[in-house]
Amino acid sequence: MGVSDMAKALHARPQSQEGGDNPIAALLDENGVLTVEGERIADVSDEQLRELYRMMVIARRLDQEGLNLQRQGELGLWGPYVGHEAAQVGAALAMETTDWIFPYYRDFAMAVCRGIDPGGILTIFRGLTHGAWNPYEYRFAPFIIPVGTQVPHAVGFAVGCKFDHEQTAVLVGFGEGATSTGDWHEAMNFAGVFQAPVVFLCENNQWAISVPLNEQVSGRVVDRAAGYGFPGVRIDGTDVLTVYAVVKAAAKHAREGNGPFLIESVSYRMQPHTTSDDPTRYRTDADVEPWRDKDKDPVERCATRLRQRNAFDESFVAAVTQEAEERAAAMRQTVLTAQPAHPESVFNMVFANPPAALLRERDEFAASLEQGGAE
Amino acid sequence: MTGITMGKALNLALHDALERDDHVVMFGEDVGKLGGVFRVSDGLQDEFGRERVFNTPLAEATIAALALGMAMKGFRPVAEMQFDAFSYPSFQQVTSNIAKYHTRTAGAVNMQLVIRIPYGGNIGAIEQHSESPETYYVHTAGLKVVTPSTPEDAYRLLAAAIQDPDPVIFLEPKARYWMRQDVELPAIPLPLDRANVVREGRDATLIAYGPTVQTALAAAEQGESEGVSLEVVDLRSLAPLDMDTLRTSVRKTRRAVVVHEAPVFMGLGAEIAAQLMHDLFDVLEAPIERIGNATIPYPPSRFEKLFLPDADRILEAVDRIREY
Numbered sequence: 001m002g003v004s005d006m007a008k009a010l011h012a013r014p015q016s017q018e019g020g021d022n023p024i025a026a027l028l029d030e031n032g033v034l035t036v037e038g039e040r041i042a043d044v045s046d047e048q049l050r051e052l053y054r055m056m057v058i059a060r061r062l063d064q065e066g067l068n069l070q071r072q073g074e075l076g077l078w079g080p081y082v083g084h085e086a087a088q089v090g091a092a093l094a095m096e097t098t099d100w101i102f103p104y105y106r107d108f109a110m111a112v113c114r115g116i117d118p119g120g121i122l123t124i125f126r127g128l129t130h131g132a133w134n135p136y137e138y139r140f141a142p143f144i145i146p147v148g149t150q151v152p153h154a155v156g157f158a159v160g161c162k163f164d165h166e167q168t169a170v171l172v173g174f175g176e177g178a179t180s181t182g183d184w185h186e187a188m189n190f191a192g193v194f195q196a197p198v199v200f201l202c203e204n205n206q207w208a209i210s211v212p213l214n215e216q217v218s219g220r221v222v223d224r225a226a227g228y229g230f231p232g233v234r235i236d237g238t239d240v241l242t243v244y245a246v247v248k249a250a251a252k253h254a255r256e257g258n259g260p261f262l263i264e265s266v267s268y269r270m271q272p273h274t275t276s277d278d279p280t281r282y283r284t285d286a287d288v289e290p291w292r293d294k295d296k297d298p299v300e301r302c303a304t305r306l307r308q309r310n311a312f313d314e315s316f317v318a319a320v321t322q323e324a325e326e327r328a329a330a331m332r333q334t335v336l337t338a339q340p341a342h343p344e345s346v347f348n349m350v351f352a353n354p355p356a357a358l359l360r361e362r363d364e365f366a367a368s369l370e371q372g373g374a375e
Numbered sequence: 376m377t378g379i380t381m382g383k384a385l386n387l388a389l390h391d392a393l394e395r396d397d398h399v400v401m402f403g404e405d406v407g408k409l410g411g412v413f414r415v416s417d418g419l420q421d422e423f424g425r426e427r428v429f430n431t432p433l434a435e436a437t438i439a440a441l442a443l444g445m446a447m448k449g450f451r452p453v454a455e456m457q458f459d460a461f462s463y464p465s466f467q468q469v470t471s472n473i474a475k476y477h478t479r480t481a482g483a484v485n486m487q488l489v490i491r492i493p494y495g496g497n498i499g500a501i502e503q504h505s506e507s508p509e510t511y512y513v514h515t516a517g518l519k520v521v522t523p524s525t526p527e528d529a530y531r532l533l534a535a536a537i538q539d540p541d542p543v544i545f546l547e548p549k550a551r552y553w554m555r556q557d558v559e560l561p562a563i564p565l566p567l568d569r570a571n572v573v574r575e576g577r578d579a580t581l582i583a584y585g586p587t588v589q590t591a592l593a594a595a596e597q598g599e600s601e602g603v604s605l606e607v608v609d610l611r612s613l614a615p616l617d618m619d620t621l622r623t624s625v626r627k628t629r630r631a632v633v634v635h636e637a638p639v640f641m642g643l644g645a646e647i648a649a650q651l652m653h654d655l656f657d658v659l660e661a662p663i664e665r666i667g668n669a670t671i672p673y674p675p676s677r678f679e680k681l682f683l684p685d686a687d688r689i690l691e692a693v694d695r696i697r698e699y
Contacts, residue, residue: 134481135478155444180463183468189432189434350517355568
């Protein structure tokens, strides 16, 4: 049995770790990691696991390059995602290409997994544009900055998929801070009421800028699902195999008309919130240290799993490392050579059918630029 | 059709849009069996089913966000806010997401959606049911904001709003829901960015929209009996403003009064007056007058008529600018 059959096959299974009829929870141990039996059922091949490893290594290298570019003054901002590699890569690769993803602003690795050019994405952080890809081309919505507000967008889109009788699942990413917002709770409720095919993925990294988990969330995020009448699981978000298997099963659950599913993926934000943040004011190195352990590092942990399967060798690592270097260099090259559009282009993206008044304003602006250039 | 109300005209516009395009959907609080608190969706769920016309949970932010998501999926959502002040929880979704989504996707995603909001006072309501929130919306780039003043305009503007590829805030003057008019249907959609000269005159231009158009017409009628010839322009579109039509009118009359229910302070009258002053400085015979609410929360209904524009207040303003 493959992962894709897991949700269905296990639907008849008894109570889960979170209570209720929750077959996916039955695959997990008390730490939110796939059990031996769960791993057998998930049936993730060595090749798939190597692909997950490869994308995590690339994602981490791109993150480092993004940080470097910001520190070198080439980007206005960078939001590191070290610690999120398993959650983002595992989730993105678990979704079918016909599915949709609604990311939050930190889901850079998801975008890369979807095939979006990372150098192009960086033009947003270089201040060249607000929109760097066509969502329809990649089935990947834009990054949303107001926290939690993308969650009901995914629900609306998923309701549309349902009304169009499509077999499409919609994954929405957010941090644990987003779960404090009204929009998040409203979206959870709407998803339950409309039985929308949504997979809610909480990337709980335990910090919302400086506010720690225990000052942010009363109770547990995962337990919210029961209140809205659908299942949820809390998983170890540093284990890419678990993330991949669980998201795959949850997406199938949604796609097949069983309604929404909540996944709380717990890991740790290893870096500042963004390059504008100073974590020394609110946490110590000792707080972060346990998460540097190779059993908690998403990339190292995946390597361990590959070694256990005898699917990890020097040439594979060398090839992946080499590819990551090349992609980082290409990303740098792309963003640094990206040319800004003509300033008046900002007028052309406000409306699909712009009123004459706006076009006149654009033309006046363009004329004033020309005049300025002539002086 | 003879003697239909504005509420019925809106209902018919929705009906015809739902019939024409199976990706038009209509939703909000109580819009299903009840037909909405103003009965604008009366009978539509029965006719088109629960996937076309449906109730939502009581949560305006996600009503707006649902419209965004469904528009992105290719639907043409028409979302109903129950009352003006109840649209405020959706403000973040409207201003930060809906208004900016086309820009945020470099033009790839259209926000072909309509958010209908009953607005304005003069219905003897309790607090929160009589507000004029138009300035909040017109000040947000990326939105088109329109408001009808008659049943026919209501039908034709809503038809246009639903067909348009951009987000439209559709403000319905609730005090005029029961206004009746003969309307030939189906009527062709109106442009979303044009004002309408509803009465011609020589001595001054009354600039009104939504609920105050009838008030301005009543003032013009009264003015005529007193020997004053007043032109009345119905803005129809609040964003953008059709300044061409306003300039043409005021160039002729050389005097203008802007009339709205919203507070005068930073109301639409401020922008209109500033633009006319700038563009027609040499033509104007007097400063532009503005009539609207005081800078107060909407008053208790017992006092509302003291703060709402009426013919007398308009004609007093006309006297001031004629004697200037």
